[in-house]
Amino acid sequence: MYFYDKPYDFYQIRQVIETEFFSEREFLNPITSTPTFLILKEPKIKNVEDAFDSILEQFADLNLLPFLRTPTLLELDMLGEAAEKGKYYSLLIVPKPQEEIQPENIKLNIILFVCTLISVFFAAWLYFIFLGADPLNMNTQFNSIFKLLPILIGYGLSILSILGLHELGHMAACRMHKTRTSWPYFIPLPMPPLGTMGAIIKQKGLVKNRNELFDIGLFGPLVGFLVTCIVLSVGLYLTEPITTADYVTFMNILYPYLPRELVELWVLVLLTTPQLPLMPIFYILDPIFFPGTITYNFYARSVAPILLPDVIIFFHPLAFAAWVGLLLTALNMLPFGQLDGGHVSRAVFGDVGFTINISGIPRRIELYKIIGLISLGIIFYISPVFGFIVLVLSRGISHPGPLNDVSPISKKRKFFFFIFLTIIALSFPLGTLWVFF
Structure with a gap:
């Protein structure tokens, strides 16, 4: 829904534009059906950004919004042979969307x-x-x-x-x-x-x-x-390295009927299983928090990752x-x-x-x-x-x-x-x- 519900007044729009820019051509855009003005890139006095801010405030009083763009080939064709590439900006004028300012209901945000x-x-x-x-x-x-x-x-x-x-x-x-x-x-x-x-x-x-x-x-x-x-x-x-021997001993306590060799094999499989990939910042911080190790995968580090490592590192939940x-x-x-x-x-x-x-x-x-x-x-x-x-x-x-x-x-x-x-x-x-x- 828009505020602007009457025919476009090209004369009034041009007056606003020409307070800051030189308008070369105006037409109704055949695709968007909105007023389009081809203006020279150099404004009259101010820089482009300040000049645009000025007409933006003026158009707000008319319930219109300007869009400043690089002109398309179709728009440049409207100038015919006089068109010079890189010399113009395209200024599209559209109705200002209605802003319904209501008390914000944050129930959904909380839920x-x-x-x-x-x-x-x-x-x-x-x-x-x-x-x-x-x-x-x-x-x-x-x-x-x-x-x-x-x-x-x-x-x-x-x-x-x-x-x-x-x-x-x-x-x-x-x-x-x-x-x-x-x-x-x-x-x-x-x-x-x-x-x-x-x-x-x-x-x-x-x-x-x-x-x-x-x-x-x-x-x-x-x-x-x-x-x-x-x-x-x-x-x-807060992450504390665990020696492999302690880890294997702990797993033997949890599974007392499994031979230690089988537990060691299980640990090796765990360390060679694809894990969540790390980000470069982990590798940068590794030498600071875990000196003497290299990153192997998300859970374990070892200086010799092909063999069963001496130390295993399980990341703390905060990490x-x-x-x-x-x-x-x-x-x-x-x-x-x-x-x-x-x-x-x-x-x-x-x-x-x-x-x-x-x-x-x-x-x-x-x-x-x-x-x-x-x-x-x-x-x-x-x-x-x-x-x-x-x-x-x-x-x-x-x-x-x-x-x-x-x-x-x-x-x-x-x-x-x-x-x-x-x-x-x-x-x-x-x-x-x-x-x-």
Whole structure:
């Protein structure tokens, strides 16, 4: 539903535009049926960003929204022979969507948060019992729920802190740029080892420019990654290596009728079985917390991994919570659709692309879409399940972009883009999850 329900007044629209820009041609777009103005790239006095902000405020009084874009070939054809590539911007005018400002109902947010809390605890309980807990320090505690409960609470709160602060980072960026947004919607996934697929927020306002879009996409992963690093460091600090002899002795106590040789063979099979792949940041922190060892797989380390190692390391639950946080952060940072990485990619590359002819019809292919398709292939390589989930959550490969899509991001944001890429590199699992998902 829109405020604007009357014919477009081209004269009034042109008056607003020409307060800041030189308008060369105006027409009704044959595809979108919206007023389109071809304007010179150089504004009259201000820079492009300030000039656009000025007309944005003026159009708000008319219940209209301007979109500043690179002109298409069809739009340039409207100028005929006078068209010079790279000389014009396209300014599309659309009705302003009606903003129904109502008291926010957070009942659904609370219900999903509670469901996710239960889901995370349930998945953690299943995981630590059947898959990956330290047997010497934890298996003896499973007989008592009161001894197990602190472990589950620590794990669950770590996961929810990583995800919750990630979304609060997005909210902070939105509030900084005066863009309305919802509270986080957590997504429960009652299956080990994750327990959740993260959280999302609903953005209720339009993004003005690429700087704002970049900030909204970056702040969440940046905050989430910093929290994850803290959780990971604490988890690795609490992780205690177990000698293989103690582990084999413990397994002999649990299974007294099995020969020791068979138990040792079982331990060797355990250590050579495919495990959840680690992220590069684990390998970076290994020498700090476990000097003298090399990473072998998710559970065990050894200087001679082909043989039965002298020391086995079972990660503390907080370290595994950090692994889950890193995985969800890495997936969300891939530059696809409207994921966080999609926002950043769209902000950095804009609508840069090239045009190809398909059956005589010119089709424009943007660079961010090509990068997005490559990212989607990587996601499906890691896990087809995650690939389908990403397709649903990202709402397709396209991204609408900000209102002003021609002003590039600032220099300091280009620096933060390299930080963004570094976080992806440190968080991405070095292997596939096909065995597990």
